[in-house]
Ligand SMILES: [Zn+2]
């Protein structure tokens with residue numbers, strides 16, 4: 575089958591990747607739409623030393639006989655061992671033996687087909703089109719921030735990096751009632767946030783601004799330092815994006831200013847799909863985030879496009 579894979583330290587398109595054979599309790603999903611995110615770009619550059627089919631944001635149709643056959647699905651990306659304390663408790667996200675679709679030890683969705691455990695499937699509501707349902711995974715990641723901080727109307731939040739993920743986080747926190755400012759390097763990067771009615775600011779102007787919470791979604795190694803400069807004493811920094819290289823972190827400032835630092839990764843897929851289904855405002859917002867659509871056969875060019883400055887979501891269609 576056609577697949578966009580990373581091996582031998584490069585990304586290439588192949589039409590001879592073996593179609594997956596679902597294991598016990600797994601189903602075959604025919605991919606109908608996939609999205610490229612910053613993690614894919616980092617992996618292409620060597621992050622996580624992943625080899626195999628890229629892609630963890632996708633929608634598809636189940637082709638395996640059984641209760642899911644013919645249904646449109648989004649897929650939770652963490653595949654835990656199913657037996658450890660974490661899998662049996664809070665979930666597979668922190669299972670030490672987990673696989674993560676397209677990121678760690680398991681093929682992802684930049685291909686014609688993928689095989690996933692049935693327990694990872696989430697039905698996509700009929701009124702949520704593929705090009706929006708493909709945002710379920712990054713929207714879930716954005717919702718995760720709202721799960722981790724206590725939001726109140728007077729909470730002043732800055733989201734650094736108004737890109738493909740940062741935009742979603744800013745919108746989620748604003749919907750939850752916080753006073754949100756989207757912060758970017760370039761004026762052009764703030765246009766979407768402004769269209770969504772959010773306050774905006776340039777990164778040079780937020781040092782000393784004393785935000786209660788600063789979310790670093792920059793994907794840059796200096797993001798944490800920028801966040802630390804913008805947060806108030808005893809405030810909270812949410813570290814949201816991996817940047818693939820060690821960042822320089824001034825732990826003294828964390829100690830002296832008594833900052834809270836929260837790491838944040840995957841979030842609740844079911845809640846994300848529910849938001850896409852019930853909150854019509856997401857429809858227009860997500861359209862604002864789609865910059866280009868590429869055929870899977872042009873996947874290498876699609877990755878290059880997604881890596882251009884200011885480009886948000888690039889979709890891959892089989
Ligand atoms: Zn992602």
Ligand SMILES: [Zn+2]
Nearest residue numbers: 655658661669
């Ligand atoms: Zn486990």
